[in-house]
Amino acid sequence: MLIGLAANRLHHQTEDAALFALLRAIEPGIRELQLGLHAVGRTYDAIAAADMLHRYPQLVRYPYGREGGLMKLVAEVVGMGDGRTLDAAIYLTDPVDPSSIFPEALALKRQCVIHGKAFLSTVASARDWIEMERIHAGLSQDRNADRFHDYENQTLALIAHDALKPQMLEFVAQNFALLSRFRRRVGTGTTGQKLNELAWSKGWPQDLPWVDRYNSGPLGGDAQIADLVLERRCQRVIFFEDPHVARQHEADIQLLERAVTTVTHEAVCTTTLKVAQRWCDAALLRA
Numbered sequence: 001m002l003i004g005l006a007a008n009r010l011h012h013q014t015e016d017a018a019l020f021a022l023l024r025a026i027e028p029g030i031r032e033l034q035l036g037l038h039a040v041g042r043t044y045d046a047i048a049a050a051d052m053l054h055r056y057p058q059l060v061r062y063p064y065g066r067e068g069g070l071m072k073l074v075a076e077v078v079g080m081g082d083g084r085t086l087d088a089a090i091y092l093t094d095p096v097d098p099s100s101i102f103p104e105a106l107a108l109k110r111q112c113v114i115h116g117k118a119f120l121s122t123v124a125s126a127r128d129w130i131e132m133e134r135i136h137a138g139l140s141q142d143r144n145a146d147r148f149h150d151y152e153n154q155t156l157a158l159i160a161h162d163a164l165k166p167q168m169l170e171f172v173a174q175n176f177a178l179l180s181r182f183r184r185r186v187g188t189g190t191t192g193q194k195l196n197e198l199a200w201s202k203g204w205p206q207d208l209p210w211v212d213r214y215n216s217g218p219l220g221g222d223a224q225i226a227d228l229v230l231e232r233r234c235q236r237v238i239f240f241e242d243p244h245v246a247r248q249h250e251a252d253i254q255l256l257e258r259a260v261t262t263v264t265h266e267a268v269c270t271t272t273l274k275v276a277q278r279w280c281d282a283a284l285l286r287a
Contacts, residue, residue: 001087001133002036004073004108005043006065008094011264012046018092018264019043022123023052025144029130031056032139038062038076038086040069070104077111088118090126095258109271113243116274121257122264124148124235129275132282141286148268149286154235156182157225158211159256160191161242167273168240169198175280176202180210186225186234189216217253226259229267237269238276 011018023030030037030053037056039047041064053059063069070091079085089112093100112119120126131145156179160168172179172195179185180199187195192213199210215221228234237260241253260267270276 004086004089005037006040006070007043007092008097008100010094011092018123020050022126025127026130029134033133033137040065074104074107074111077115077117090120093121093261095261110243113241113271116272118275119271121261122267124266124268128268132279135282135286151181152183154182155184155233157234157237158185158187160240163242164240165191169194171273171276173198178280178283185211187211188214188221222253222256226256229259229263232266239271241271
């Protein structure tokens with residue numbers, strides 16, 4: 001498997017920065033899975049200076065971002081052939097870094113969503129994804145990843161744009177038992193109502209909501225869930241985004257994304273059905 005790797009400056013400035021915390025946690029998994037890493041210039045240089053992934057031959061340096069390094073990762077998400085097609089992209093995002101909203105940064109996420117690949121913008125998301133792939137590879141559980149699977153003490157947010165609401169309903173119906181293990185589930189207006197109706201049809205008590213509903217997205221629901229994320233009261237977000245439609249409440253969507261990256265060690269975010277289903281399958285294998 002090939003992974004794109006980039007991190008905004010904040011995440012590799014100090015010894016305890018997010019990039020190094022991530023690599024300390026997942027280096028064994030990287031080596032076990034023999035992952036290829038295409039790292040944008042400054043990120044690669046920071047890894048080398050910290051003497052991490054020492055002598056790992058599959059760590060490849062790409063140009064600096066200003067020289068097109070991140071643009072090349074976008075192209076590889078789409079697929080360039082000849083060993084240049086990424087399976088996922090880790091982009092540790094600092095939400096106040098101007099480069100996080102450069103066209104190539106936005107395009108990296110968009111193409112991951114379009115092509116059903118993992119876009120991992122937080123330490124927690126990347127750690128969770130590595131553990132998921134380890135489980136699918138038949139490797140033993142990483143006990144240091146147990147906290148990501150403590151569903152009975154976690155809150156899960158389920159959000160879907162209009163065109164993807166049927167996809168969300170199908171996903172939940174298929175994985176209802178697992179998703180019901182979460183201590184609490186939250187969602188935005190219409191999606192939440194449809195999910196409650198689905199749950200009641202499956203025998204969930206009629207007087208209890210399966211999902212606690214917040215406002216619809218255009219009326220501020222994304223902002224309400226962002227507050228839960230920032231307060232560390234929502235640990236996992238599954239957000240099926242429609243990359244082909246302009247949204248009137250785009251600022252609210254970006255606000256939720258920024259909240260997730262602000263608490264980079266705490267929040268896991270999944271943006272495509274394919275990745276979400278693969279996580280569910282791994283969770284059942286790990287149980």
